[in-house]
Every structure is written in C-alpha cells, then in structure tokens.
Amino acid sequence: MNKVIEARANTDHTLDLKFDDGSFRRFDVKPYLEMGVFQELKDITYFSTVSVAYGTVHWPNEQDIAPETLYIEGELIN
Numbered sequence: 001m002n003k004v005i006e007a008r009a010n011t012d013h014t015l016d017l018k019f020d021d022g023s024f025r026r027f028d029v030k031p032y033l034e035m036g037v038f039q040e041l042k043d044i045t046y047f048s049t050v051s052v053a054y055g056t057v058h059w060p061n062e063q064d065i066a067p068e069t070l071y072i073e074g075e076l077i078n
Helices: 036-042 067-073
Strands: 004-009 014-019 024-028 051-053 056-058 075-077
Touching: 004 051, 004 056, 014 067, 024 067, 056 067
Parallel strands: none
Antiparallel strands: 004 014, 014 024, 024 075, 051 056
C-alpha cells in the first residue's frame, strides 16, 4: 500500500499528494462533497486545513480518505 507523505489543498477542491513511492498525484475531492461527513469540506478554508496522518489525508473533524483510493483515483502529475 502506498502512503501519503505530503498533501496540499488547492482552491478547486483538489489535493496535490506525494506518496512514499515518489509519485505525485492530484485527487479531486469534488465528487465526495455531497456525502455525509465530507460536506464540511465544501468550506475552502476548512478544506485547506488538510494534514497527513497515518499515511493518508486527514481533516480536524476526523474526515479522511483511504490512501488506496487517493492513489488509484488520483491523476499522476509531474
């Protein structure tokens, strides 16, 4: 399993992620914004508080996304 080691939130509700294999991927969070606990991420100020914990992304109110999802669904970027 690839783990997230760096994360940066973008103003378009995407995340730029660096994984422990050295790859960089962009993950689009927009499809999740209407789902339950993820609705809070619509607030871009809150969205930008993303951090890395336990190999994945995490927000203060305990929202997270599985690292496998981030890796598989993330678009490879340079």
